[in-house]
Amino acid sequence: MAASNGTASKRCSKSSRRGARDNDFAKKVRLYAECGIPVYVVIDPEAGICTVHRRPTRTGAYEDEAEVPFGADLVLPLAGREITVKTEGFPKAGDLG
Numbered sequence: 001m002a003a004s005n006g007t008a009s010k011r012c013s014k015s016s017r018r019g020a021r022d023n024d025f026a027k028k029v030r031l032y033a034e035c036g037i038p039v040y041v042v043i044d045p046e047a048g049i050c051t052v053h054r055r056p057t058r059t060g061a062y063e064d065e066a067e068v069p070f071g072a073d074l075v076l077p078l079a080g081r082e083i084t085v086k087t088e089g090f091p092k093a094g095d096l097g
Helices: 009-036
Strands: 041-045 049-056 062-069 073-078 079-085
Touching: 009 041, 009 049, 041 073, 049 073
Parallel strands: none
Antiparallel strands: 041 049, 049 062, 073 079
16 A cells, blocks of 8 residues: 555656656667667756767667757757757756756
8 A cells, every 4th residue: 555645656756757767868769760860869857968869870879979968058950950959947857846
């Protein structure tokens, strides 16, 4: 029986976050690279970093990976242009309600 103080639900949500994190940081990177997705960005509120994966290979890896800390501009290529995303206001995990 679950504790009424919310302990069980906290454990469950942490476990879910860990699973989502593994999915975004490992499984999706491999899958998206294999499919030829040219740019894959992972926004990590726990670390306060955006990881940009570029130049996919059919073997399930990206040849280029760059980390952009929250607060710095995230510059993404798009069809011969660049899109700049301001990350200054991105909240870190500890800042979320």
